[in-house]
Amino acid sequence: MLTVETNRLGLRPGDWVLDLGCGEGRHCHGVHLEDGVNVVGLDMDEPSLRKAMAGVFELPPPEHPGACAFLKGDAYRLPFADGTFDAVICSEVLEHLDDYPAALAEIRRVLKSGGVFAPTVPRAWPETLCWKLAPGEGGYADQPGGHVRIFQEDTLRREIERLGYRFLGQHYAHGLHSPYWWLKCAFWSRQDDHPLIKAYHRFLVWDLMEKPALTRGLEAVAAPLMGKSVAFYFRKSAPKASGPS
Known part of the structure; x- marks a missing residue:
């Protein structure tokens, strides 16, 4: 169940990809299935990293x-040289x-x-509803390592563009997960x-394992309307050439 569509990354054999905050490695596993593409997953949680590594051996080679x-590793101090990766x-x-x-800035x-x-x-709007349904101390937004903000997608897009990126596109994902x-x-x-x-969780697991045409169709309709996530794609601009002195 990937949120990023890896075909939008323009990957070629020999490319290097960083999955920052990889968790249990779902995007790393997706990228690893691309022929000849190298991927590094980085996360602070060691048990998740162990699961991610074990999952590699369950993939079709x-x-x-x-x-x-x-x-x-730490997102604030990435242990890589400048310009290491073709995609992040x-x-x-x-x-x-x-x-x-x-x-x-590190990315x-x-x-x-x-x-x-x-x-x-x-x-923003599915996330806001979660905050409102389970408010206060110990609620949805008051969990260790939990969400500390709600992003407005236009604001985040402009913020990233100002860092020197060109916007390529976006889409919504996981419409069936919001309910x-x-x-x-x-x-x-x-x-x-x-x-x-419990019943809805069983439905999601069934959908993930079986991938029936019915739920693929439902997801295609639900994602634009109430997708839980928004995915963006940006291209890093080349440095501007300095003029004659």
């Missing part, structure tokens, strides 16, 4: 596999960071000129113990 590595994925991470502009530093940056964040989170927030005190939440 590509004909010409690239490298796939996982590192523990940062999916559902920025909303967790107290100083997200510092992370954006720009390690991305090559002409490289593609693909951030995703929770879409699940609204149910969780509406019955926050019971969480996954509520029968409606």
Whole structure:
């Protein structure tokens, strides 16, 4: 279940991709299936990194596999040289960071000129509803390592463009997941113990495993209307040539 559409990254054999805040590696695994593309996943959570690495061995091997590595690291101090990567994925991470502009600066530093940056964040209105349904102390927005802000997509887009990127496009994702989170927030005190939440979770797992045409059609309709996430695609502009002195 990928949020970023990897075909929009323009990847070629030999390219290097960073998945910043990779979690259990879903986007790393998707990129690793691309022939000859190398991917590095970076996260602060060691158990997630171990699961991500184990997941690589469950994938069908590509004909010409690239490298796939996982590192523990900090978004504010990326352990890579300037211009290392041809693409950077940062999916559902920025909303967790107290100083997200510092992370954006680091991403720009390690991305090559002409490289593609693909951030995703929770879409504003479904996220706002979650905050309202489970407010206050111990609520949806008051969890350790949880979401600390709601991004307005136009504002975030302009902010990234001002850093020296050209906007390529955007789309919404996970329309069928928004009702699940609204149910969780509406019955926050019971969480996954509520029968409606259990039933909807079984539906999502079935959809993920079976990928039936019916739910693919429902997702295609639901994502633009109530997709839980918005994914952006930007190209890093080349430095402006200095004029004659």
